[in-house]
């Protein structure tokens with residue numbers, strides 16, 4: 001079972017190169033007793049999206065930080081090192097740790113988006129000159145999966161509904177948009193700073209630590225949020241995730257939706273200016289000590 005979001009489809013990929021739309025039909029059924037039971041979960045390559053993590057950590061009674069440490073591995077989504085998260089598998093074969101030989105998926109009602117979509121691959125795209133992204137689908141046909149041989153025909157829309165994908169897509173949509181926007185911005189925007197990647201990681205994957213950050217003085221002295229909104233964000237992971245997307249879009253792309261406290265921006269700029277000035281002076285001092293001319297000019 002593998003997902004193919006945002007990737008070009010390689011020639012040898014099990015993803016069939018025909019694009020599906022919501023009304024397209026597929027012939028597929030996965031049901032108890034099928035001969036390939038669990039085969040897909042023994043070849044798991046599952047990229048997790050933010051709402052997947054919220055559902056799974058809640059299911060397992062873990063904090064997001066504990067979940068990330070125990071059940072995931074990080075990877076880089078692009079050449080700039082944009083952080084992504086994959087589900088951890090067994091070391092030798094990529095068997096999903098949530099798979100039970102007898103019972104199948106032990107987190108079934110909270111399984112990730114990719115597991116729900118399978119055997120459909122979700123692909124998001126955005127043209128450089130257009131604001132909105134588009135979602136397309138493609139069929140994944142892997143030799144071990146016998147579901148394609150079942151005589152059940154249904155549309156992609158029906159399959160999404162059956163698998164409970166809509167809620168996941170709704171709450172992950174902004175995440176895909178942020179990735180696409182960053183990707184389609186191209187080299188003109190340049191390589192994001194390590195700090196912005198840290199914020200991206202925190203906001204998208206480690207929601208409990210993100211909440212701690214929201215409660216820190218460095219955040220509260222800059223952003224102007226009403227008590228009511230702040231309580232809602234603190235109480236509810238989904239509300240917090242929606243806020244996280246807003247903050248990311250503000251910080252990464254300048255799409256302002258969270259008001260700043262009066263004078264906070266100027267104060268911050270002043271502090272930054274002072275730090276830059278200190279750094280500049282330190283560099284001048286250092287350069288004086290290591291002046292390359294020294295080795296030619298003797299006192």
Ligand code: SF4
Pocket residue numbers: 001040041044046096097098099100104105106107108111112115
């Ligand atoms: S989460 Fe469940 S459905 Fe997804 S790969 Fe693991 S066992 Fe299979």
Ligand code: SF4
Pocket residue numbers: 029030031034036037038039040041118144145146147148
């Ligand atoms: S039919 Fe496909 S999706 Fe269902 S258990 Fe078999 S391999 Fe997995």
